[in-house]
Amino acid sequence: MNEVTHQTHRLDVETFRSAMGSLAAAVHIVTTHHEGRDFGLTMTAVCSLSDDPPSLLLSISRQSATLEAIMRSKRVCVNFLDASHSDLALRFADPARTDDRFAIGCWREGKSKVPILRDSPISLECEIMGSFEARSHRVLACEISHVHGDKAPGLLLYANQAFGRFESI
Ligand SMILES: Cc1cc2nc3c(=O)[nH]c(=O)nc-3n(C[C@H](O)[C@H](O)[C@H](O)COP(=O)(O)O)c2cc1C
Numbered sequence: 001m002n003e004v005t006h007q008t009h010r011l012d013v014e015t016f017r018s019a020m021g022s023l024a025a026a027v028h029i030v031t032t033h034h035e036g037r038d039f040g041l042t043m044t045a046v047c048s049l050s051d052d053p054p055s056l057l058l059s060i061s062r063q064s065a066t067l068e069a070i071m072r073s074k075r076v077c078v079n080f081l082d083a084s085h086s087d088l089a090l091r092f093a094d095p096a097r098t099d100d101r102f103a104i105g106c107w108r109e110g111k112s113k114v115p116i117l118r119d120s121p122i123s124l125e126c127e128i129m130g131s132f133e134a135r136s137h138r139v140l141a142c143e144i145s146h147v148h149g150d151k152a153p154g155l156l157l158y159a160n161q162a163f164g165r166f167e168s169i
Helices: 013-021 065-073 083-091
Strands: 028-034 037-043 046-051 054-061 075-080 107-109 115-117 123-134 137-148 156-159 162-165
Antiparallel strands (some): 028 037
């Protein structure tokens, strides 16, 4: 009864980060192509929206340079990663490496010109259906237009500031 609880409006940032940081999430590289340039960032805030139409939700920081390109091109590729891709995930999260992110990994052009990671377990090319601003982030609804690959097991996960993979118990 005397347990300390935090009301939502008083939740401090550190408590939130610690709780959410322990939540294991699959890691993706979300890419786009705009005016002759490739862009991409590492993301965990990717989830299923519906199966009719097949669609995803993405939440991207409004400070992201990739977000600006995505909002203009209206297209993305959501590249799932596996345990061999942790270096790529770090490179695409590094704000100091925006110019040479695609120098590592093997990339090809998708049907809508978005960069597809050749050895991704599964890559989903999407069109942006709509979006809204949520304070620091923009939430995007994306309809899947093309699916490349079908190897979903063995995905790269991120929790407690470390990469790992899922193990059945
Ligand atoms: C494991 C991991 C997951 C991340 N997930 C997200 C995310 O879901 N949304 C987001 O906006 N940034 C996320 N980031 C941070 C971006 O990858 C990072 O800020 C990147 O430098 C943005 O690049 P840009 O400004 O060139 O778009 C994540 C970083 C890491 C390491």
